[in-house]
Amino acid sequence: MSTLLIKNGHVIDPANGIDAPHDVYVEDGKIKEVAKSIDRDADEVIDAAGLVVTPGLIDMQVHFREPGREDKETIETGSLAALSGGVTSVVVMPNTTPAADNQSVVGYVVKKAQELDLINVYPTGAITVAQKGNQLAEINDLKNAGAIAITDDGVDVQDEGILRRAMEYAKTLDVLVMSHCETDALTDGGVMHEGWVSTQLGLPGTPAISEDLAVHKNIMLAKLTGARLHLLHNSTSGAVKAIAEAKKEGFQNITAEVSVQHFALSDEACLGYNTNAKMYPPLRSKDHIKAVIEAIKHDVIDAFTTDHAPHTDAEKQEPFEDAAFGSTGLETSFAVMNTYLVEPQHISLSKGIEKMTIGPAKILRIEKGTLSKGADADIAIFDMKNKWVFNSHKHTYSKGKNCIFNGLKLTGKCVKTIVGGVVKYKEVE
Ligand SMILES: [Zn+2]
Known part of the structure; x- marks a missing residue:
């Protein structure tokens, strides 16, 4: 059994009407619990203080x-x-x-x-x-x-x-x-x-x-x-x-x-x-x-x-x-x-x-886009305070460098992405 706990984040899960500080607990790739405070042991704990946690x-x-x-x-x-x-x-x-x-x-x-x-x-x-x-x-x-x-x-x-x-x-x-x-x-x-x-x-x-x-x-x-x-x-x-x-x-x-x-x-x-x-x-x-x-x-x-x-x-x-x-x-x-x-x-x-x-x-009609109990633990974590300028020739993953937002100032940046309970992306500075 593998477990993951995301602590202290501000969870926004529109499917369940949640827009508040919550913890998220994941077990074997599925959402097990979303609640105001979860005290459980987990294989991996992510501190999401000051960050927004979404499906x-x-x-x-x-x-x-x-x-x-x-x-x-x-x-x-x-x-x-x-x-x-x-x-x-x-x-x-x-x-x-x-x-x-x-x-x-x-x-x-x-x-x-x-x-x-x-x-x-x-x-x-x-x-x-x-x-x-x-x-x-x-x-x-x-x-x-x-x-x-x-x-x-x-x-x-x-x-x-x-x-x-x-x-x-x-x-x-x-x-x-x-x-x-x-x-x-x-x-x-x-x-x-x-x-x-x-x-x-x-x-x-x-x-x-x-x-x-x-x-x-x-x-x-x-x-x-x-x-x-x-x-x-x-x-x-x-x-x-x-x-x-x-x-x-x-x-x-x-x-x-x-x-x-x-x-x-x-x-x-x-x-x-x-x-x-x-x-x-x-x-x-x-x-x-x-x-x-x-x-x-x-x-x-x-x-x-x-x-x-x-x-x-x-x-x-x-x-x-x-x-x-x-x-x-x-x-x-x-x-x-x-x-x-x-x-x-x-x-x-x-x-x-x-x-x-x-x-x-x-x-x-897919069972995605929610942090409901039992749903696949696909989760994104964003830093809403990060003001950044996208430069497709630097720090990017797509082979295409043709981005219309190149050089424009944006607010809000992904810091971690989790698919099926596994962290698949971490922001690199
Ligand atoms: Zn088209």
């Missing part, structure tokens, strides 16, 4: 690039990056090389993650063969191989007939559908948000309506089919308005997330042709950010993610139009949430942690 974070949208592009990231380096940010569970997107449109790729990810034994990695399967949007993948096979959801993230299914059939199968098989909402005919070569800044820079823009229209399409098909639909990385006022309406109408099968960069930074980050600010969907203008934050405040949004998208330096050193889309984020997501939502008092710290723990756990 391990869950990020339901990351890109680990393996198999195929191990030069950008591997399941191992991605997992280490996650651990350093307090993230103990991730959902990996299927746009690997080859795409996860078959059992062998999904099975490979499952096996590799088990061998590494670092964090919990949940693979997704593609909706369509090679994510080309014209032929459904074998959804049942993907589910049986271990896919937690199906998604064509990175490209989006344009054909409404195929999307409808995918949702019908998903409904029958009880599989979650995750949609990246984009209307290709409107995005049409856009490399950043269409607006004043894109005009200043002379760059082709992606209009907000490209996302709005696709969100409406997805919501209408989810209402029709009854499929469980999760809307990935929402970034526009139109998208969050449509989600709010669907929720108000009582459609509990529809859930939504925001990637932390989309409430933190605006399209002005692209000024100077900063390719780390190039992402998909793009960083939006301030009016959209305001609407997204209002939606977060009103619980229209269920989860926060990173859309962690590592690339090689060469792919980001291209001219803005040609550079790859995406930013890394696993090492900074908690601090970004705290710095851009909690510090300006948009939401409480507990609410922010909810969106990164029990919120995504409920959508994914």
Whole structure:
């Protein structure tokens, strides 16, 4: 029997309504007790005085690039990056090389993650063969191989007939559908948000309506089919308005997330042709950010993610139009949430942690994101007083150095991460 005791920390466990000084006792990888004061002997005792103790974070949208592009990231380096940010569970997107449109790729990810034994990695399967949007993948096979959801993230299914059939199968098989909402005919070569800044820079823009229209399409098909639909990385006022309406109408099968960069930074980050600010969907203008934050405040949004998208330096050193889309984020997501939502008092710290723990756990239907008795002892410990500057070229774990939060001052840093009762990460100064 192995035991671990975390003493004197401030526990925030939104699933159980705890936001108070508590001790946490772990036995054989499971939470045994959470109480005001626990006096038990343990193999290992962690003094968490002055620190915040939370369930391990869950990020339901990351890109680990393996198999195929191990030069950008591997399941191992991605997992280490996650651990350093307090993230103990991730959902990996299927746009690997080859795409996860078959059992062998999904099975490979499952096996590799088990061998590494670092964090919990949940693979997704593609909706369509090679994510080309014209032929459904074998959804049942993907589910049986271990896919937690199906998604064509990175490209989006344009054909409404195929999307409808995918949702019908998903409904029958009880599989979650995750949609990246984009209307290709409107995005049409856009490399950043269409607006004043894109005009200043002379760059082709992606209009907000490209996302709005696709969100409406997805919501209408989810209402029709009854499929469980999760809307990935929402970034526009139109998208969050449509989600709010669907929720108000009582459609509990529809859930939504925001990637932390989309409430933190605006399209002005692209000024100077900063390719780390190039992402998909793009960083939006301030009016959209305001609407997204209002939606977060009103619980229209269920989860926060990173859309962690590592690339090689060469792919980001291209001219803005040609550079790859995406930013890394696993090492900074908690601090970004705290710095851009909690510090300006948009939401409480507990609410922010909810969106990164029990919120995504409920959508994914996994027994994670809580410190309930008997739950897996996945725990993160944060120093909320630590003001730090992220530098992806120093002290980082992801192979991708393309982080939009590079050089920005953040508050709150992970000091320890525990997975299944084992300390897997300790902060290095
Ligand atoms: Zn996407």
